[in-house]
Amino acid sequence: MMETLLFVPGWPGGPLAWAGGQTPVAYPAQFWDQIFNIWLVVAVIIYLVVALPMIYFLFRYRYRKGVNEEGSHEEGGFGIEILWTAVPLIIVIYLATQSFANYTQQRTAPPGALPVKVQGMMWAWTFEYPNGKKAVNDLYVPVGKPVKLLLTSTDVVHAFHIPEAKTMEDAVPGRVTHMWFQFNKIGEYRGYCREYCGTLHSMMLATIKVVSQDEFDKWLQQPS
Amino acid sequence: MQEAVAVQTPWFRASFKEWILTTDHKKIAVLYAVTSLVFFAVAGLMGLVIRLELTSPGMQYVSHDFYNYLLTGHGAVLLLWWAIAFWGAFTNFLIPLMIGARDVAFPRLNQLSYWFFFSASILVLITLIPSQHIKMMWTGYPPFSLNDGAGPTVLYVLIIWLVAGSTLGTGVNFITTVLKMRTPGVTLGRMNLMIHGLIGSIVIQLLGVPAFVGAVTMLFLDKYIGTGFFNPAVGGDPVLYQHLFWFYSHPAVYVMILPAFGVFSEVISAMSRKPIFGQKSMMIALWAIAILGFEVWAHHMFTSGMPDWLRIVMSYTTVLIAVPTGIKIFNWVATLHKGAIRFHTPMLFTLGGIFMFLIGGLTGIPLALPSFDIHVHDSAFVVGHFHYVLAMAVTFGAFSGAYFWYPKVTGRMFPEGLGKASFWLMLVGSNIFYFTQMMVGIAGMPRRYADYPAIPEWITLNEIQTVGAFILAAGVVLSFLAWIRGLKGPKADRNPWGSPSLEWTTASPPAPHNFDKFPVEVPEGWSPYHYGKRS
Numbered sequence: 001m002m003e004t005l006l007f008v009p010g011w012p013g014g015p016l017a018w019a020g021g022q023t024p025v026a027y028p029a030q031f032w033d034q035i036f037n038i039w040l041v042v043a044v045i046i047y048l049v050v051a052l053p054m055i056y057f058l059f060r061y062r063y064r065k066g067v068n069e070e071g072s073h074e075e076g077g078f079g080i081e082i083l084w085t086a087v088p089l090i091i092v093i094y095l096a097t098q099s100f101a102n103y104t105q106q107r108t109a110p111p112g113a114l115p116v117k118v119q120g121m122m123w124a125w126t127f128e129y130p131n132g133k134k135a136v137n138d139l140y141v142p143v144g145k146p147v148k149l150l151l152t153s154t155d156v157v158h159a160f161h162i163p164e165a166k167t168m169e170d171a172v173p174g175r176v177t178h179m180w181f182q183f184n185k186i187g188e189y190r191g192y193c194r195e196y197c198g199t200l201h202s203m204m205l206a207t208i209k210v211v212s213q214d215e216f217d218k219w220l221q222q223p224s
Numbered sequence: 225m226q227e228a229v230a231v232q233t234p235w236f237r238a239s240f241k242e243w244i245l246t247t248d249h250k251k252i253a254v255l256y257a258v259t260s261l262v263f264f265a266v267a268g269l270m271g272l273v274i275r276l277e278l279t280s281p282g283m284q285y286v287s288h289d290f291y292n293y294l295l296t297g298h299g300a301v302l303l304l305w306w307a308i309a310f311w312g313a314f315t316n317f318l319i320p321l322m323i324g325a326r327d328v329a330f331p332r333l334n335q336l337s338y339w340f341f342f343s344a345s346i347l348v349l350i351t352l353i354p355s356q357h358i359k360m361m362w363t364g365y366p367p368f369s370l371n372d373g374a375g376p377t378v379l380y381v382l383i384i385w386l387v388a389g390s391t392l393g394t395g396v397n398f399i400t401t402v403l404k405m406r407t408p409g410v411t412l413g414r415m416n417l418m419i420h421g422l423i424g425s426i427v428i429q430l431l432g433v434p435a436f437v438g439a440v441t442m443l444f445l446d447k448y449i450g451t452g453f454f455n456p457a458v459g460g461d462p463v464l465y466q467h468l469f470w471f472y473s474h475p476a477v478y479v480m481i482l483p484a485f486g487v488f489s490e491v492i493s494a495m496s497r498k499p500i501f502g503q504k505s506m507m508i509a510l511w512a513i514a515i516l517g518f519e520v521w522a523h524h525m526f527t528s529g530m531p532d533w534l535r536i537v538m539s540y541t542t543v544l545i546a547v548p549t550g551i552k553i554f555n556w557v558a559t560l561h562k563g564a565i566r567f568h569t570p571m572l573f574t575l576g577g578i579f580m581f582l583i584g585g586l587t588g589i590p591l592a593l594p595s596f597d598i599h600v601h602d603s604a605f606v607v608g609h610f611h612y613v614l615a616m617a618v619t620f621g622a623f624s625g626a627y628f629w630y631p632k633v634t635g636r637m638f639p640e641g642l643g644k645a646s647f648w649l650m651l652v653g654s655n656i657f658y659f660t661q662m663m664v665g666i667a668g669m670p671r672r673y674a675d676y677p678a679i680p681e682w683i684t685l686n687e688i689q690t691v692g693a694f695i696l697a698a699g700v701v702l703s704f705l706a707w708i709r710g711l712k713g714p715k716a717d718r719n720p721w722g723s724p725s726l727e728w729t730t731a732s733p734p735a736p737h738n739f740d741k742f743p744v745e746v747p748e749g750w751s752p753y754h755y756g757k758r759s
Contacts, residue, residue: 029599031595032595032596032598032599035590035593035595035596036590036596036666039589039590039593039596042589043586043587043589043590046586047582047583050553050554050557050582051579051582053557054557054560054575054578054579057557057560057561057563058560058565058575061496061560061561061562061563061564061565062564062567063497063564063565063566064564068564069497069564070497070564070755070756070757071496071497071498071562071563071564071755071756071757072498072562072563072756072757073498073499073755073756073757074498074499074501074561074562074756075499075501075503076501076502076503076504076505077501077502077558080558081502081505081551081554081555084550084551085547085550085551088546088547088550089544092544092546092547092589093540093543095543095589095593096539096540096543096592096593098593098595099539099593099594099595099596100536100539100595102595103532103535103536103593103594103598106595106598107532122373155367155371156365156366156367156368156371157365157367157368157462157528159527159601159602161599161602161603161668161670163599163667166598166599167598167599168527168598168599168601168602169527169529170527170528170529172456172462172528172529173367173456173457173462174456174457174460174461174462175456175461175463175529177529190677192668192670193670194527194601194602194603194670195365195602196292196363196365196368196602196672197368198292198359198368198371198373198374199288199289199292199359199373200288201292201672201673201674202288202670202672202673202674202675202676203675
């Protein structure tokens with residue numbers, strides 16, 4: 001039912017026709033791109049629907065001495081007021097439901113994702129892999145494989161944001177939160193702290209090193 | 225024509241002692257306005273230093289710590305001393321006049337409220353001392369705010385306590401005034417939408433401020449007594465603070481915007497020479513916003529680690545707010561239809577404010593969608609969005625109101641040319657500034673960053689923002705000049721805008737006792753929006 005009513009974008013690797021068939025640098029960015037495009041279209045239309053009549057009225061009904069000195073005595077209109085209550089209501093309910101559909105996928109890591117524990121501290125990141133290997137400020141991940149981050153913090157609240165994957169989540173002391181992503185292109189990217197955490201908040205950057213599976217396996221086996 | 229027989233000194237001739245001891249709502253309003261404008265200027269300057277520092281990557285002018293202090297000060301002062309307190313001046317000045325009352329219900333409580341606020345202002349000045357810088361951002365999230373690197377938590381807590389005392393005092397006072405002291409004929413349904421806006425925001429404060437005060441009190445206990453409300457090391461939960469904080473601090477944005485809605489309604493109706501379109505639906509929409517505003521707080525916490533189902537619930541409640549706000553915008557536009565529109569300075573600020581609120585609203589909708597928010601949360605996009613609402617819609621509303629009632633408060637007319645020049649500079653400057661700020665946020669730039677990596681796109685967008693910020697600042701300076709020069713301007717009539725609203729029926733500036741005859745009489749079928757040709 002939901003699939004027929006809403007544009008549900010394809011799963012990673014699935015058909016991505018709505019985005020011009022392009023695979024994003026990192027998943028789950030396609031879900032964000034889609035909600036962004038929908039919002040932009042809706043917002044521009046609403047803007048024009050309000051702004052154009054407003055500008056027209058400002059010109060058409062401007063004060064002119066001797067010609068237009070007093071307004072009409074118009075106090076309201078029941079029909080039109082119902083119309084501009086009902087239409088926005090339908091639009092926003094649709095938007096929230098579309099967001100709900102996308103969000104579920106943005107939050108649910110695909111099966112078989114590589115779990116990595118992330119620990120934020122003032123002002124550095126520690127990444128711990130399933131075999132116990134640890135790295136500071138460098139997040140090594142294999143290309144083309146989903147990664148699930150399990151975040152926590154040793155001191156204050158931090159947040160980990162990956163611009164290419166267009167996703168983030170807070171790292172809260174005393175809790176474990178989660179997020180997932182998958183890079184589709186080898187290279188170096190940045191991860192940012194997105195929750196204010198003191199003096200060097202803006203310096204709390206991580207480097208995401210996306211390497212081939214072979215290279216990743218080799219790195220993982222080296223002692224830290 | 226009845227004039228007061230006994231000539232009493234108008235407010236601007238009052239001695240220093242009279243100012244300090246006054247219980248007159250009009251003098252107290254002027255005290256609020258002046259205090260608020262001084263802090264507006266200071267926090268604006270802080271904003272300019274922040275902007276200069278962000279123009280290019282690297283640290284050029286200030287240290288990381290000082291930058292964080294500036295950001296905390298800019299946010300806290302503009303929210304509490306400008307976007308909330310400046311409306312305190314309107315509440316004090318206008319409400320008794322608009323309902324035809326001699327003063328407020330409890331003048332001494334009103335005086336006490338102002339001096340609580342004044343004491344908090346002194347504490348803010350203390351934070352200027354280098355060792356006393358507060359660096360926890362206006363949100364004061366623990367556990368960071370429990371950390372010594374955050375600055376003196378006690379100052380933050382005391383400031384909130386004092387401001388809250390002032391707010392609650394003002395709240396009970398004005399609710400009583402409006403319920404009990406309206407002159408016969410001014411019914412709740414007929415009275416000015418400005419009063420509904422101001423009282424709506426006061427009701428929100430009465431319901432919400434206690435949660436905020438509770439949160440900072442727990443912060444105080446955690447930091448100095450060693451309790452563990454928010455400290456995970458002893459079983460507390462930092463996310464609890466975020467819930468308590470936003471339970472008030474989200475509705476607080478409606479505290480700031482509802483009075484601006486009131487100004488828009490008064491000005492657009494008076495300057496179009498038409499009754500406000502759909503007065504009843506305007507009233508219902510305003511109160512719907514005030515009530516719905518309490519069901520949406522956790523949209524500030526879409527990435528905080530709270531359960532996903534709660535994020536979805538809050539997403540639906542948040543988008544619903546768009547419906548009553550939409551009604552208000554459509555009604556303002558419809559008010560222009562078949563009007564006779566005069567483009568005086570207050571009208572320009574109102575129209576600009578509505579346009580900018582439209583953009584602020586449309587960029588707020590995606591922030592209510594967790595699927596969108598997941599990329600732009602705590603980014604410059606959020607900052608750009610809320611500056612469209614707060615720095616533009618609210619500030620333009622406040623400026624519009626200041627110009628509109630300037631002749632009533634001072635008895636003089638401001639220079640129109642300066643006012644209009646100020647408007648165009650502010651409109652152009654702030655659009656350049658905040659639109660590019662949203663763009664750099666979409667491009668990924670986080671907020672609250674003193675420094676940022678040298679990404680060419682980010683640098684260009686930051687340079688443009690700084691240019692916009694200085695144009696905006698120049699516009700603000702012109703308005704200050706207009707208000708100062710206006711004090712020596714030509715004498716204003718009782719009713720320069722030809723409005724039937726009650727505050728315009730008394731002298732400009734009003735006598736200390738407000739009206740010459742009590743009870744103030746209003747004609748049969750009176751409405752503050754009684755404009756327009758009747759056929």
